[in-house]
Amino acid sequence: MGLFIAQLITGLANAGALFMVASGLSLIFGVTRIVNFAHGSFYMLGAYIGYTLMQVLPGAVGFWGAILLAGIAVGVIGMLVEILVLRPVYRAPELFQLVATFGVILVVADLTLMIWGPEDLLGPRAPGLRGVIRIMGEPVPKYDIALLVITPIVALLLWYLIARTRVGVLVRAATQDREMVGALGVNQAWLFTGVFALGCGLAGLGGALQLPKGGADLLMDFNILTAVFVVVVIGGMGSLPGAYLAAVIISVVNVFGVTYLPQSTLVLIFVVMVLVLMIRPYGLFGRPEVAGEHGQVGEPEKPIRPAGTQVRLLVAAGIATLAALPLYGSSFSQVLATDILIFCLFAASLHFLMGLSGLVSFGHAAYFGGGAYVAALIVTHSNSPMELAFVLAPIGAGLGALIIGWVCLRLTGVYFAMLTLAFAQLLWSLVFQWGEVTGGDDGLVNIWPADWLNDTTVFFYLALILCIGGILAMRHVAHSPFGYALRAGRDSDRRAEATGINVKRVQWLGFGFAGMMAGLAGGLFVFSKGSVFPNEMEIARSFDALIVVFLGGVKTLAGGVVGAATFKGLEEVITRFEYWRLILGLLIIFVVIVMPEGIVGTARKWAERAGWLRGEETRKRKAREEAA
Amino acid sequence: MTTASHPPASQSATQARSETRSEAPPSPSPVLETRNLTKAFGGLVAVDDVSFSLQAGELLALIGPNGAGKSTCFNMLMGQLAPTRGAVWLKGENITGMNPRKVWRKGVGRTFQITATYASMTVGENVQMALMSHHHRILSIRPRAHRLYRDEALALLEMVGMADQAERHCAVLAYGDLKRLELAIALAHDPAVLLMDEPTAGMAPRERIRLMQLTAEIVENRGVSVLFTEHDMDVVFAHSHRIMVLNRGQLIAEGNAEAIRNDPRVQEVYLGGGTVFAQEDAADA
Numbered sequence: 001m002g003l004f005i006a007q008l009i010t011g012l013a014n015a016g017a018l019f020m021v022a023s024g025l026s027l028i029f030g031v032t033r034i035v036n037f038a039h040g041s042f043y044m045l046g047a048y049i050g051y052t053l054m055q056v057l058p059g060a061v062g063f064w065g066a067i068l069l070a071g072i073a074v075g076v077i078g079m080l081v082e083i084l085v086l087r088p089v090y091r092a093p094e095l096f097q098l099v100a101t102f103g104v105i106l107v108v109a110d111l112t113l114m115i116w117g118p119e120d121l122l123g124p125r126a127p128g129l130r131g132v133i134r135i136m137g138e139p140v141p142k143y144d145i146a147l148l149v150i151t152p153i154v155a156l157l158l159w160y161l162i163a164r165t166r167v168g169v170l171v172r173a174a175t176q177d178r179e180m181v182g183a184l185g186v187n188q189a190w191l192f193t194g195v196f197a198l199g200c201g202l203a204g205l206g207g208a209l210q211l212p213k214g215g216a217d218l219l220m221d222f223n224i225l226t227a228v229f230v231v232v233v234i235g236g237m238g239s240l241p242g243a244y245l246a247a248v249i250i251s252v253v254n255v256f257g258v259t260y261l262p263q264s265t266l267v268l269i270f271v272v273m274v275l276v277l278m279i280r281p282y283g284l285f286g287r288p289e290v291a292g293e294h295g296q297v298g299e300p301e302k303p304i305r306p307a308g309t310q311v312r313l314l315v316a317a318g319i320a321t322l323a324a325l326p327l328y329g330s331s332f333s334q335v336l337a338t339d340i341l342i343f344c345l346f347a348a349s350l351h352f353l354m355g356l357s358g359l360v361s362f363g364h365a366a367y368f369g370g371g372a373y374v375a376a377l378i379v380t381h382s383n384s385p386m387e388l389a390f391v392l393a394p395i396g397a398g399l400g401a402l403i404i405g406w407v408c409l410r411l412t413g414v415y416f417a418m419l420t421l422a423f424a425q426l427l428w429s430l431v432f433q434w435g436e437v438t439g440g441d442d443g444l445v446n447i448w449p450a451d452w453l454n455d456t457t458v459f460f461y462l463a464l465i466l467c468i469g470g471i472l473a474m475r476h477v478a479h480s481p482f483g484y485a486l487r488a489g490r491d492s493d494r495r496a497e498a499t500g501i502n503v504k505r506v507q508w509l510g511f512g513f514a515g516m517m518a519g520l521a522g523g524l525f526v527f528s529k530g531s532v533f534p535n536e537m538e539i540a541r542s543f544d545a546l547i548v549v550f551l552g553g554v555k556t557l558a559g560g561v562v563g564a565a566t567f568k569g570l571e572e573v574i575t576r577f578e579y580w581r582l583i584l585g586l587l588i589i590f591v592v593i594v595m596p597e598g599i600v601g602t603a604r605k606w607a608e609r610a611g612w613l614r615g616e617e618t619r620k621r622k623a624r625e626e627a628a
Numbered sequence: 629m630t631t632a633s634h635p636p637a638s639q640s641a642t643q644a645r646s647e648t649r650s651e652a653p654p655s656p657s658p659v660l661e662t663r664n665l666t667k668a669f670g671g672l673v674a675v676d677d678v679s680f681s682l683q684a685g686e687l688l689a690l691i692g693p694n695g696a697g698k699s700t701c702f703n704m705l706m707g708q709l710a711p712t713r714g715a716v717w718l719k720g721e722n723i724t725g726m727n728p729r730k731v732w733r734k735g736v737g738r739t740f741q742i743t744a745t746y747a748s749m750t751v752g753e754n755v756q757m758a759l760m761s762h763h764h765r766i767l768s769i770r771p772r773a774h775r776l777y778r779d780e781a782l783a784l785l786e787m788v789g790m791a792d793q794a795e796r797h798c799a800v801l802a803y804g805d806l807k808r809l810e811l812a813i814a815l816a817h818d819p820a821v822l823l824m825d826e827p828t829a830g831m832a833p834r835e836r837i838r839l840m841q842l843t844a845e846i847v848e849n850r851g852v853s854v855l856f857t858e859h860d861m862d863v864v865f866a867h868s869h870r871i872m873v874l875n876r877g878q879l880i881a882e883g884n885a886e887a888i889r890n891d892p893r894v895q896e897v898y899l900g901g902g903t904v905f906a907q908e909d910a911a912d913a
Contacts, residue, residue: 300747300748300797300799301747301748302748302797303748303749303750303753303797303798304748305774306772306774476769477769479772479773479774480768480769480770480771480772480773481760481765481766481767481768481769481771481773481776482766482767482768482769483769483773484749484753484757484760484773485757485760485761485766485767487746487748487749488746488749488757490748491745491746491747491748491749492744492745492746492747494708494740494744495740495744495745495746495813496757497727497728497729498706498708498728498729498732498737498738498740498744499732499737499757499758499761499762499813499816499817500729500732500733500758500761500762500817501729501757501761501766502729502766506766506767509767
């Protein structure tokens with residue numbers, strides 16, 4: 001019983017930081033509709049800044065002052081990020097801003113490394129709260145008791161701010177209808193900046209508060225991100241009480257999991273999440289998103305056309321050049337080209353889903369890694385030939401996508417995205433923790449292709465044929481009735497349903513197809529590397545694909561492939577530098593600001609303006625000339 | 629579903645209004661019929677015990693002031709909303725609570741008050757989409773969608789006078805053109821019943837007349853039965869065969885244009901009961 005209560009207290013104490021970070025994310029999303037991927041980075045900054053301040057400021061006043069100042073400092077940094085990075089892209093298509101926040105993650109990660117070094121920092125103890133007190137014989141750190149008091153106070157203050165003040169009224173009004181708030185004379189830009197700063201400040205406060213318990217390290221940003229997404233989804237987007245309750249549930253489940261089921265703590269959290277969402281799809285305190293068809297930001301997408309002769313010739317020439325690579329390129333360049341091709345196929349599969357059906361998946365790596373693991377597991381645990389394992393990779397991934405998609409499609413918009421992320425993390429944690437079968441962190445090795453393929457050049461050709469073939473196949477489907485039906489469901493659910501189209505079923509099949517194609521890429525990947533590790537399924541891999549799809553251009557058919565090829569190629573060059581994340585992050589932010597419609601979309605617009613391409617504008621000009 | 633077992637002819641809910649019923653064109657069995665249709669949102673009864681029938685080849689108007697329950701009523705007819713009580717019959721079949729897809733397959737087309745079209749496609753492709761669905765080709769991945777049922781789509785667009793705009797991007801259309809496009813889409817599967825929710829809202833006066841003439845022609849030529857809601861009284865009186873008036877969720881009158889114009893309850897709803905002026909007079913005195 002004593003142990004039980006002690007653990008309950010630890011769980012509740014752990015919930016503090018989680019709640020602060022999650023409520024910040026939730027607030028920011030509610031008002032600005034930005035999914036702030038960089039929220040974990042602000043949490044990390046809070047911890048590092050708090051640490052430094054604690055070194056400088058003396059005593060108890062210094063300790064608590066440092067925590068408060070860290071929160072304020074991070075809030076100011078958040079404000080700068082909002083003004084410099086996000087303001088220029090508010091008019092970009094929905095969710096595009098998350099790409100900018102991803103750039104911020106990279107920049108912050110390297111800046112932190114530059115300033116504080118790679119060493120993990122041990123958090124200083126709170127003055128006067130160093131020891132433990134015994135509750136029914138069990139030791140409980142005094143600091144945990146302090147957190148138990150502090151968290152509700154912060155929550156109450158936040159609640160007061162939102163529910164009882166004029167600022168809070170504006171925030172809640174903006175959550176419901178931004179345009180209306182603007183029309184009533186409120187300066188939206190500063191409201192957004194203020195809320196973003198507040199949200200970041202909360203994350204920083206959380207990071208500083210947990211210093212005595214967890215210290216500061218460079219992996220904090222991504223480590224907390226998943227937990228925060230889970231909390232926000234379980235609690236319900238935009239709900240403060242929900243975020244608090246969910247943070248408590250997750251922290252308590254985690255603490256008890258460590259004691260009673262140490263092998264499956266991670267899995268447990270996601271199981272809890274899936275269970276909650278099965279019963280309450282919009283979280284404990286969440287309400288369905290009012291997703292109107294008027295909610296579209298930015299220009300509507302143009303009708304799609306099969307490529308013209310010029311483009312076809314250009315693509316054919318490109319493929320021919322690539323196919324001749326073994327004649328002029330080194331073995332290394334073939335390996336590199338294989339890597340890029342595989343990544344292109346993976347990104348194109350996500351682009352197929354996002355571009356046509358409008359469904360944004362935050363967890364697409366589940367099917368890429370899933371395909372890789374299906375093949376690797378079959379090879380490792382049964383003596384099947386490579387060919388069979390390879391064929392089963394896309395099939396397994398596709399089936400997995402159908403199962404996961406069936407659950408996720410109960411939700412829409414960003415809820416759908418969060419749920420796909422949760423499932424991806426569930427699979428990742430399964431793979432990570434089920435060591436006997438999957439090898440856990442050590443991965444599965446010695447997964448080589450059959451003898452006839454065990455040659456760099458031959459495998460390069462296999463990858464070339466399957467990747468280009470897969471990409472062309474997806475392009476063909478985009479032009480088929482099925483591809484059109486996906487777009488119809490995205491454009492107007494009402495119209496589609498009122499003309500006999502089962503939108504959910506079409507989307508479900510689209511999700512499965514995209515998963516299958518990602519699985520094909522995963523199968524190619526595992527046999528090209530000879531091994532697979534859990535990080536092929538993790539959140540960072542999903543984000544890689546998401547980012548290149550956005551950077552390439554969601555609303556253009558070629559966007560996924562172009563974005564993937566560009567950034568995979570760039571990465572090859574940039575990673576040779578010491579602080580490559582900083583460079584890549586700045587580059588991403590630069591592209592986001594200069595090319596808000598993605599590389600392909602913006603390039604097309606520029607070409608149309610220059611008169612190289614016959615587009616809407618030239619057509620208009622011609623019509624005007626004819627009229628005159 | 630207590631009414632499910634009754635055949636349509638034996639229902640007597642509409643008998644109370646039998647005197648107005650006699651003005652409808654005589655027809656043995658209605659194409660579309662509602663019985664005691666009711667929808668409550670919490671305590672608010674948006675549609676209250678509404679029973680009516682739409683005869684074959686009829687152009688029937690449902691009018692009423694804002695908030696009378698017209699759109700709610702419409703949404704229950706095609707399954708966008710499930711009724712709290714009551715039933716909807718289509719050609720002798722109970723379709724209450726059926727989803728919009730199934731109702732569409734049974735031969736009901738509709739246009740929306742706020743137009744619903746596929747903004748990223750061309751005008752022609754919008755119609756082709758409905759045709760592909762009608763021919764059960766939605767899940768096929770082989771043919772190029774842009775070429776499927778192109779001629780049929782052009783014929784439908786021709787009918788609403790938009791064939792010359794088939795290649796235009798739907799997102800750049802004028803509002804009146806969107807309304808006409810919706811009409812072409814709604815006719816793609818040759819429906820028996822066409823539901824039009826405020827078909828002329830947001831159009832210029834001349835456009836309104838053209839669209840309603842077009843609708844009347846379609847009723848004439850294709851034998852479609854049309855139920856429409858409308859705010860513009862000129863449109864309603866000029867084009868409908870029969871008019872129903874909805875107020876606060878209840879049907880208060882039904883009949884031809886003449887009867888509706890002279891109905892004291894309708895006058896009260898649209899022009900007020902004179903109590904406002906009476907009060908002012910009292911205040912002056």
